[in-house]
Amino acid sequence: MKFCPNCHLTYDDSANVCGQCGGPLSVIPQQVQQQVAYDPTDHTAEFSAQDISDNKVFAMLPYLMSFIGVIIALLAAPSSPFTMFHVRQGLKVAVVEILVGIVGAIIPIIGWFALGICMIILLVVEIICFFRVCKGQAKEAPIVKNLGFLK
Numbered sequence: 001m002k003f004c005p006n007c008h009l010t011y012d013d014s015a016n017v018c019g020q021c022g023g024p025l026s027v028i029p030q031q032v033q034q035q036v037a038y039d040p041t042d043h044t045a046e047f048s049a050q051d052i053s054d055n056k057v058f059a060m061l062p063y064l065m066s067f068i069g070v071i072i073a074l075l076a077a078p079s080s081p082f083t084m085f086h087v088r089q090g091l092k093v094a095v096v097e098i099l100v101g102i103v104g105a106i107i108p109i110i111g112w113f114a115l116g117i118c119m120i121i122l123l124v125v126e127i128i129c130f131f132r133v134c135k136g137q138a139k140e141a142p143i144v145k146n147l148g149f150l151k
């Protein structure tokens with residue numbers, strides 16, 4: 001991948017000059033490319049900085065308090081798209097917890113063991129999401145995002 005230092009546009013390796021300004025292109029190092037790479041699960045750019053800074057506290061609640069946090073967030077910041085994004089993500093994690101809980105509980109021993117592992121994984125997912133809210137990000141919850149409901 002190459003980029004134009006003037007226009008910050010990216011081109012593939014076959015390009016020699018910038019289509020915008022005609023200037024020479026620089027090669028982007030491999031590590032930088034991975035950071036620049038578009039992340040389809042990162043929706044941070046869709047929300048305003050004002051919304052994020054005003055409603056961060058409410059956006060954290062679904063991850064901290066599960067369904068209770070979802071309800072508080074819905075009541076406290078219903079007009080905040082940033083909060084609603086995290087309400088959907090938090091709800092997703094909470095629903096998965098319940099489903100895992102039900103399935104795990106009805107299968108003796110193996111189910112209980114699997115349940116324990118799943119709950120630890122889901123807790124880690126919630127912690128990751130919580131810190132992302134702290135940083136003002138709106139990324140889909142890891143692992144849980146692959147389940148195709150509540151986009």
Ligand SMILES: [Zn+2]
Nearest residue numbers: 004007018021
């Ligand atoms: Zn250019």
